[in-house]
Amino acid sequence: MAEEDDLSFVSVLSRSFERFGPYEEIIPRWFHDQFIKTYIFEENGQRVGFFMLGLMWPVWFSRMLDLMAIAVVPEKRGRGIGTSMVEAAKRIARSKGYHFLRAHVGCDNQPALALFRRASFRLKKRIERYYPSGLAAYEFVADLRN
Numbered sequence: 001m002a003e004e005d006d007l008s009f010v011s012v013l014s015r016s017f018e019r020f021g022p023y024e025e026i027i028p029r030w031f032h033d034q035f036i037k038t039y040i041f042e043e044n045g046q047r048v049g050f051f052m053l054g055l056m057w058p059v060w061f062s063r064m065l066d067l068m069a070i071a072v073v074p075e076k077r078g079r080g081i082g083t084s085m086v087e088a089a090k091r092i093a094r095s096k097g098y099h100f101l102r103a104h105v106g107c108d109n110q111p112a113l114a115l116f117r118r119a120s121f122r123l124k125k126r127i128e129r130y131y132p133s134g135l136a137a138y139e140f141v142a143d144l145r146n
């Protein structure tokens with residue numbers, strides 16, 4: 001789990017989301033939100049990625065947890081780290097008793113679409129103007145009960 005001194009790493013990497021909106025401001029806000037947990041992925045003691053788990057729209061007794069953000073440093077992409085983080089996110093969500101893990105993915109974000117499809121997420125719907133920048137997203141859900 002992330003600690004306060006991971007915030008600068010997370011903030012710099014959150015530039016990966018800039019075409020979706022002002023995530024350089026949103027991600028640090030989520031980092032400090034008590035209902036959102038940030039996890040750092042390290043390789044040989046070096047931070048190489050992060051993901052955030054929380055409730056996108058807090059609903060009491062929800063069985064659905066949101067994978068709110070996931071990113072890998074550009075020079076380490078395409079080597080399975082994203083896949084490892086999604087599997088870790090599923091394990092954490094399952095261990096907390098959630099039945100579903102949801103993710104929203106930009107409709108043209110090919111690496112992320114490949115990542116979630118391969119991790120057995122099912123496409124539920126397309127949401128127009130989902131992101132603050134106006135881009136559309138696909139909503140994906142993984143059933144954690146199988």
Ligand SMILES: CC(C)(COP(=O)(O)OP(=O)(O)OC[C@H]1O[C@@H](n2cnc3c(N)ncnc32)[C@H](O)[C@@H]1OP(=O)(O)O)[C@@H](O)C(=O)NCCC(=O)NCCS
Nearest residue numbers: 016070071072077078079080081082083105111112114115
């Ligand atoms: C999405 C992201 C986290 C994937 O991380 P990663 O470590 O590269 O993922 P993996 O190595 O596990 O690869 C997952 C799949 O994406 C594919 N992929 C990786 N880079 C790709 C690229 N540039 N174009 C198309 N597919 C790509 C891989 O081939 C793999 O699919 P496959 O094995 O079924 O062919 C990473 O690209 C990233 O940080 N992107 C910027 C932030 C972002 O868009 N996050 C997602 C928000 S929902």
